[in-house]
Amino acid sequence: MNKKLIKVLKSQTFARGIIALLGFIIIWEFLSKYVPLLTGITLPWIGHVPPPTEVVDAWSEVVFLPGYWESWYMSSGRVFAGFIMAQIIGIPFGLALAVNRYFKDIFFPPFEILRPIPPLAWVPASIVFWPTTEMSIAFVTFLGAFFTIVINVLGGAKSIDIRYLRAAQSMGASQWHLFTKIILPGTLPSIFTGAAVGMGITWEVVLAGEMISGGGGQQASGGLGFFIWSSYMGGTVASVIVGMISIGIAGYLSSSLIRFIGSRSMPWRNLF
Amino acid sequence: MAEKNTKGAISIKNVTKIYDPEGVNVMAVDDCSLEIKSGEVCMIVGPSGCGKTTLLNAIAGFHSITEGEIYLDNEILCGPNKPLADQGSDRIVVFQHGALFPWKTLQENVAYGPIVQKVLPKNEALDKAGGLLEEAGIGDMMKKYPGEVSSGMARRAEIVRALINNPKVLLLDEPYRAMDALTKSIMHESLLEVYDKTNVTIFFITHDLEEAIFLGDKVVVMTTRPAKTKLILDVDIPRPRNYQVLSSEKFRVLVNEAKDAVHEEAIKAFEAGERELA
Numbered sequence: 001m002n003k004k005l006i007k008v009l010k011s012q013t014f015a016r017g018i019i020a021l022l023g024f025i026i027i028w029e030f031l032s033k034y035v036p037l038l039t040g041i042t043l044p045w046i047g048h049v050p051p052p053t054e055v056v057d058a059w060s061e062v063v064f065l066p067g068y069w070e071s072w073y074m075s076s077g078r079v080f081a082g083f084i085m086a087q088i089i090g091i092p093f094g095l096a097l098a099v100n101r102y103f104k105d106i107f108f109p110p111f112e113i114l115r116p117i118p119p120l121a122w123v124p125a126s127i128v129f130w131p132t133t134e135m136s137i138a139f140v141t142f143l144g145a146f147f148t149i150v151i152n153v154l155g156g157a158k159s160i161d162i163r164y165l166r167a168a169q170s171m172g173a174s175q176w177h178l179f180t181k182i183i184l185p186g187t188l189p190s191i192f193t194g195a196a197v198g199m200g201i202t203w204e205v206v207l208a209g210e211m212i213s214g215g216g217g218q219q220a221s222g223g224l225g226f227f228i229w230s231s232y233m234g235g236t237v238a239s240v241i242v243g244m245i246s247i248g249i250a251g252y253l254s255s256s257l258i259r260f261i262g263s264r265s266m267p268w269r270n271l272f
Numbered sequence: 273m274a275e276k277n278t279k280g281a282i283s284i285k286n287v288t289k290i291y292d293p294e295g296v297n298v299m300a301v302d303d304c305s306l307e308i309k310s311g312e313v314c315m316i317v318g319p320s321g322c323g324k325t326t327l328l329n330a331i332a333g334f335h336s337i338t339e340g341e342i343y344l345d346n347e348i349l350c351g352p353n354k355p356l357a358d359q360g361s362d363r364i365v366v367f368q369h370g371a372l373f374p375w376k377t378l379q380e381n382v383a384y385g386p387i388v389q390k391v392l393p394k395n396e397a398l399d400k401a402g403g404l405l406e407e408a409g410i411g412d413m414m415k416k417y418p419g420e421v422s423s424g425m426a427r428r429a430e431i432v433r434a435l436i437n438n439p440k441v442l443l444l445d446e447p448y449r450a451m452d453a454l455t456k457s458i459m460h461e462s463l464l465e466v467y468d469k470t471n472v473t474i475f476f477i478t479h480d481l482e483e484a485i486f487l488g489d490k491v492v493v494m495t496t497r498p499a500k501t502k503l504i505l506d507v508d509i510p511r512p513r514n515y516q517v518l519s520s521e522k523f524r525v526l527v528n529e530a531k532d533a534v535h536e537e538a539i540k541a542f543e544a545g546e547r548e549l550a
Contacts, residue, residue: 161371163367163369163371164371164373166332166334166359166365166367166371167365167367167371167373168373168384168388169359170332170333170359170360170361170363170364170365171361171364171384171385171388171389171433171437172360172361172385172388172389172437173384173388174388177388181373181384181388182373185373185375185376186375188375266375267417268374268375268376268417268418268419269374269419
């Protein structure tokens with residue numbers, strides 16, 4: 001593991017990644033701070049964005065506030081709650097749609113009508129439906145991942161090559177074995193694709209949900225979405241960017257986690 | 273041949289298959305009859321899409337037949353009252369593009385049949401699978417996934433996976449189609465080796481006439497769709513065979529004899545210009 005890590009750190013890919021990031025930050029700093037300083041011209045768009053140094057300043061202030069970390073904790077908690085519920089319900093639901101024609105005839109049409117409704121369109125309704133704000137945010141998050149997961153599982157299970165099913169059947173596999181030993185592993189790649197996409201959507205949705213609902217009232221329990229929103233209302237643009245980058249990092253960590261679990265549970269293929 | 277295999281005789285009697293996609297009748301097989309003795313290597317040659325695979329699917333129990341009967345060792349597989357044969361481990365198919373499960377190692381793939389049939393406990397099945405792969409000369413590869421080995425090795429493992437179930441019949445659907453000539457020749461030798469050991473009945477579909485004559489006891493040339501037997505050629509080249517056979521006079525004569533029949537049908541198929549039914 002450590003050897004592997006050292007190899008990665010020494011690799012050219014890693015070096016290029018670092019150089020690109022540093023380059024990006026330096027150009028940003030230059031355009032947003034030094035161009036106006038030297039020429040007196042405020043560039044459009046970038047000129048209104050606080051430079052990285054200011055963002056880091058703002059960050060170094062909030063890093064010591066418990067509220068900032070509580071925002072992380074709240075948002076991650078909501079994302080994972082919604083995401084895991086979507087997996088628990090979505091995977092069996094998608095598999096059932098794939099293997100049982102009657103089930104599909106009954107449940108697929110309503111599913112397809114509900115699917116195009118954007119999760120955010122559910123926000124007002126779910127605030128009405130659910131007793132607490134927390135529950136309504138979790139529900140909207142759940143919806144964000146659910147449809148993607150089901151569609152991926154259904155597509156994956158349907159596209160399993162019929163040769164595998166025939167081969168297994170001719171070797172004497174029972175229906176149960178077909179399901180557990182062929183359909184399930186055959187669908188795993190699609191399950192993880194669905195999970196990766198679904199994870200992205202849950203972050204989008206949770207943030208928007210927090211902004212709209214006010215995140216449950218007190219600032220500390222508002223999550224990163226509310227953190228951004230209240231920073232914007234308070235006029236501290238640097239903090240807005242702190243929140244944005246925090247989400248970027250959180251999303252990256254979440255998808256890394258999914259990739260890691262994916263490559264562990266599918267040793268026969270290198271995912272992504 | 274020391275001990276004669278007494279199982280796996282296939283009798284195809286007046287089989288007709290009509291596909292009916294959206295009311296357009298397509299006759300894939302027309303009144304086809306064929307007797308395959310137990311322990312015989314029967315090679316089926318014919319133009320693309322002529323209905324060879326339809327016949328194989330009927331024997332394997334993947335597709336139903338419209339008319340006629342198919343018997344295995346005098347027991348009916350499918351017929352008028354039962355158009356679709358049961359699938360069973362007495363008839364195992366090795367597919368054109370291979371069907372090793374990509375999520376299992378070669379060893380796990382081979383052990384699959386005995387495990388799901390509950391013939392052997394899991395660890396014994398794995399041991400046996402390992403032993404058979406060893407015998408087939410690919411023991412070093414048994415912990416690898418199909419995606420990590422060459423197509424030749426994969427196909428060899430797939431034949432081992434079929435044989436571990438002690439099938440009466442091996443149904444091979446152009447298993448070596450996409451391989452280069454050199455790999456193909458190695459595959460032929462290993463298949464002959466397997467055959468000489470087990471004497472399993474082999475129903476082998478191919479396009480390759482030389483492959484057919486080199487491997488087969490009997491070469492059946494099919495007509496273009498709807499498929500019927502056009503010519504049945506007995507190959508009386510003694511076994512065990514090796515690659516010297518290919519340059520023998522007898523081999524050449526047989527190839528020429530079959531070539532005209534195959535060529536004629538190929539032209540008909542080409543002129544009909546129909547889409548391949550696979």
